[in-house]
Amino acid sequence: MQTKQNVDRVVRTILLISASFSIIIVISIFVFIFRSSLPAFSAFGLNGLLGQLTWRPANGSFGILAMIVGSVMVTLMALVIGVPLAIAAAIFLAEIAPRSVQAVVRPAVQLLAGIPSVVYGLFGMVVLVPLIRRIPVAGNSGYGLLSAAIVLAVMILPTITSISEDAIRAVPRSYKEASLALGATHLQTIFQVLLPAGKSGIGAALILGIGRALGETMAMIMVIGNSVILPAPLNDNPLTVFLSQARTLTGNIAVEINYASGLHASALFATGVVLFGLIMIVNVSARAIINRGNPSAG
Amino acid sequence: MKKLGIVTVLIASLLLAACGASAAGETLSVTGSTTVQPLAEKLAEGFMSANQDVQIDVQGGGSSVGVKAAGEGTSDLGMASREIKDEEKTQFPELQVHVIARDGIAIVVHPDNPLKDLSLDQIRGIFSGSIVNWSEVGGMDAAITVAAREEGSGTRDAFMELVMGKDALILDNAILQSSNGAIRTVVSTTPNAIAFISFGYLDESTKAISINGAAATEENAASGLYPVVRPLNLLTNGAPQGLVKAFLDYVFSAEGQAMVRAEGYIPVK
Numbered sequence: 001m002q003t004k005q006n007v008d009r010v011v012r013t014i015l016l017i018s019a020s021f022s023i024i025i026v027i028s029i030f031v032f033i034f035r036s037s038l039p040a041f042s043a044f045g046l047n048g049l050l051g052q053l054t055w056r057p058a059n060g061s062f063g064i065l066a067m068i069v070g071s072v073m074v075t076l077m078a079l080v081i082g083v084p085l086a087i088a089a090a091i092f093l094a095e096i097a098p099r100s101v102q103a104v105v106r107p108a109v110q111l112l113a114g115i116p117s118v119v120y121g122l123f124g125m126v127v128l129v130p131l132i133r134r135i136p137v138a139g140n141s142g143y144g145l146l147s148a149a150i151v152l153a154v155m156i157l158p159t160i161t162s163i164s165e166d167a168i169r170a171v172p173r174s175y176k177e178a179s180l181a182l183g184a185t186h187l188q189t190i191f192q193v194l195l196p197a198g199k200s201g202i203g204a205a206l207i208l209g210i211g212r213a214l215g216e217t218m219a220m221i222m223v224i225g226n227s228v229i230l231p232a233p234l235n236d237n238p239l240t241v242f243l244s245q246a247r248t249l250t251g252n253i254a255v256e257i258n259y260a261s262g263l264h265a266s267a268l269f270a271t272g273v274v275l276f277g278l279i280m281i282v283n284v285s286a287r288a289i290i291n292r293g294n295p296s297a298g
Numbered sequence: 299m300k301k302l303g304i305v306t307v308l309i310a311s312l313l314l315a316a317c318g319a320s321a322a323g324e325t326l327s328v329t330g331s332t333t334v335q336p337l338a339e340k341l342a343e344g345f346m347s348a349n350q351d352v353q354i355d356v357q358g359g360g361s362s363v364g365v366k367a368a369g370e371g372t373s374d375l376g377m378a379s380r381e382i383k384d385e386e387k388t389q390f391p392e393l394q395v396h397v398i399a400r401d402g403i404a405i406v407v408h409p410d411n412p413l414k415d416l417s418l419d420q421i422r423g424i425f426s427g428s429i430v431n432w433s434e435v436g437g438m439d440a441a442i443t444v445a446a447r448e449e450g451s452g453t454r455d456a457f458m459e460l461v462m463g464k465d466a467l468i469l470d471n472a473i474l475q476s477s478n479g480a481i482r483t484v485v486s487t488t489p490n491a492i493a494f495i496s497f498g499y500l501d502e503s504t505k506a507i508s509i510n511g512a513a514a515t516e517e518n519a520a521s522g523l524y525p526v527v528r529p530l531n532l533l534t535n536g537a538p539q540g541l542v543k544a545f546l547d548y549v550f551s552a553e554g555q556a557m558v559r560a561e562g563y564i565p566v567k
Contacts, residue, residue: 056467057449126487133488141443141488143473226448226474245471255476258332259360259450 033272040266049270055228057256062267064274066230070246071278073231074148074224075213077242082153083160083206087195090164090202095190113158121222124151129223137243139234143225146242151219156209163208167201168194203290210282214275217250226251249275323351324541330364330377331452332477333496334530337399337561338377344557345548352541361452368533369393374542376533379452381459392536397529398549400564402497402519403457405526406482406504408489413437415508418525421461424492427469432490444472445484445493453478456528457494494526498562520564530563 040049044062052063089109093102124147133142171194179189195202225245234240247255253268253275260268328338335358342354359367361378368376369390382395405421407413416424416435423429424442433439446468447454454468462468473491475481478499485491486503497514500506506514509525518524538546548554555565 125483130487138441139471141473141491143484221476222480225471226476227471228474229470245473247474255448255474256450258358258476259362259448259452261362261366264450 030276033269033276037266037269037273040263040270043263044267049267050274053230055252057260057264057267060263062263062270064249064252064267064271066228067247067249067252067271068274068278069230070145070224071214071248071250071275074145074152074220074246074248075210077145077149078152078156078213079206079210081149082156082209085153086157086160086205086209087164087202089157089161090168091190091195093161094165094168095186095194109158109161111158112154113162117155117216117219118222120151120155121219124148124219124223132243135243137234137237137240140240140243141225141245143223144243144245145224145231148220148224148246148248149242151223152213152216155216155219156212159212160205160209163205164198164202167198167205170201171197200290203286207283207286210286211279214279214282215250217248217254220248221251221254224248224251226255228252249278323353325353325355326375326541326545327373328354328356328375328377328532329359329367329373330533331361331379331530332358333361333379333401333452333498334364334377334398334532336498337530337558337563338532340557340561341398341545341549341554344553345545348548349544354545360450361455362450365390365393365533368535371535374534375545378531378533380455380528380531382531382533390535394534394537395529396532396534396538396546396549397566398532398554399530399558399566400519400527401530402514402516402524402564403453403460403494403526403528404497404500404506404514405492405494405509406485406500406506407492408485409502409505410489411437411505413507415511417510418461421509422463422466425462425468425472426466440490443488443491444469445481445488445491446472446474447478447481447494448474448476451476452528453494453496457526460526460528461494516562516564527564 040062049062049064050068051065052061053066054061054063055066089105093106093109097105128147128150129142131142132144132147133140175193175197176189179193180186184192224247226247227245228247229245231241231244231246234243249271252271257265257268326342328342335356339356342356346352346354361380364373364376364378365382365386366376367373369386369392378395379401382393387393405416411432413432413435420429420435424435425444425446427444429435429442431439431441447457458468473484475484478495481493481495482499482501482504485493485495495504497516497519500514508514512518512523512525514524519527532546532549534542534546550567555567558565
């Protein structure tokens with residue numbers, strides 16, 4: 001008996017440790033990044049880091065505002081391109097496609113998730129960038145926000161599609177039957193019953209997609225140009241802002257950390273803190289929005 | 299309980315084995331510039347095959363890391379692909395610089411670009427953004443796309459020092475990439491691009507242009523005709539002694555310098 005209780009206790013402890021593991025990792029990563037960024041924050045202040053556009057480590061300027069704008073813009077653009085595609089694909093898979101078609105489409109979408117990001121980057125660099133460069137605008141190098149956003153949109157497709165599909169499938173069958181019985185068409189049922197009822201799941205899919213987009217590094221470095229400039233239109237047409245080069249927060253860290261030391265390294269950790277904060281803001285606000293919407297949906 | 303015992307014995311024997319292996323011979327650590335790294339690895343292989351009981355570990359990190367590692371003594375040798383900066387000299391006054399090879403930096407354009415020659419002034423103008431169209435330097439009528447290495451790269455530092463001079467900066471909307479290979483890919487897929495890469499990375503996918511009439515060849519770099527040449531350095535803190543000295547002697551031997559040539563760099567002896 002004694003040994004059985006001991007085994008119980010040991011197993012319970014192991015499970016507890018496993019459960020705490022990710023929390024411990026998150027906290028220690030945050031503590032480490034935050035501590036490493038302190039020298040930069042105390043040397044330049046919040047405004048010197050977050051409010052300034054000039055990033056020139058050799059001259060002691062460490063403004064990361066341009067990178068914040070770059071990250072936010074490319075993420076928003078990727079969502080605009082990718083989310084409608086992903087949700088449409090999810091609806092198609094969950095509601096419309098016959099089994100035989102699903103058997104082809106679903107593995108294909110999931111395969112996208114398994115492609116390493118450096119391969120996306122390489123594809124973007126040698127195929128997409130030369131295509132974008134054909135847009136006849138002076139100063140358009142092909143490298144920039146548009147190329148990056150298209151690559152990113154494809155990269156977030158599988159995440160958003162799979163989770164949205166599960167969310168749509170998880171809506172109780174009685175909802176759909178009731179809607180159809182009331183005389184609604186299949187499409188009306190999808191858009192006015194199934195999607196609103198699956199909102200919280202689809203919202204979770206979006207959060208994961210945004211997280212993936214903000215955190216993506218390698219593919220972005222390869223196609224966005226990495227120039228530290230505030231994205232601006234190339235000529236009088238404001239749409240050409242999408243052809244502008246930019247640098248993301250993740251790219252800033254990845255491109256420069258190899259050579260950085262002292263305050264430069266610390267400023268890169270500060271970039272990490274900002275990225276951390278940005279993702280927290282996205283998570284918390286998205287959760288708040290989903291929760292607020294829930295009672296009316298239920 | 300039995301199982302636990304077996305695991306403990308296994309772990310203990312592994313630990314013992316690990317200790318035994320590292321205690322058998324001497325080790326040498328080399329850290330720094332990713333440009334010097336491939337060359338240092340080849341030299342280390344050669345030295346190790348002649349001295350079986352020596353283990354040399356070569357790791358990258360960049361020239362600045364190399365200077366720091368040698369100065370602070372965290373590595374036996376540092377690697378740097380640029381001159382040592384004044385503030386580094388003040389920080390580490392004991393640092394000794396051993397130039398083991400020289401490397402040219404080529405100015406490359408797309409193979410289809412008809413341009414053949416630029417002056418240093420024109421290159422400075424292009425990279426600083428005061429020349430924006432190829433027609434201004436006698437080429438086709440097309441906007442120039444400038445690509446460059448990121449801040450902190452030894453190749454960029456050397457280019458800044460040798461071409462741009464004290465005041466000129468690389469224009470803000472240059473496409474930045476973090477390796478010689480990535481820069482080469484950008485230039486080979488962008489018809490109007492210009493960039494700088496190490497001689498070691500030249501191949502038919504890009505075209506190196508001559509500077510002031512001097513083609514980007516090892517002969518011209520060795521003779522001083524080609525102006526953009528930088529030293530590849532190994533750094534020691536104080537005078538080299540013991541194993542470090544033996545390795546440096548090997549680097550400067552005929553065999554070591556032959557390796558330098560085989561790797562596409564310019565020997566110093």
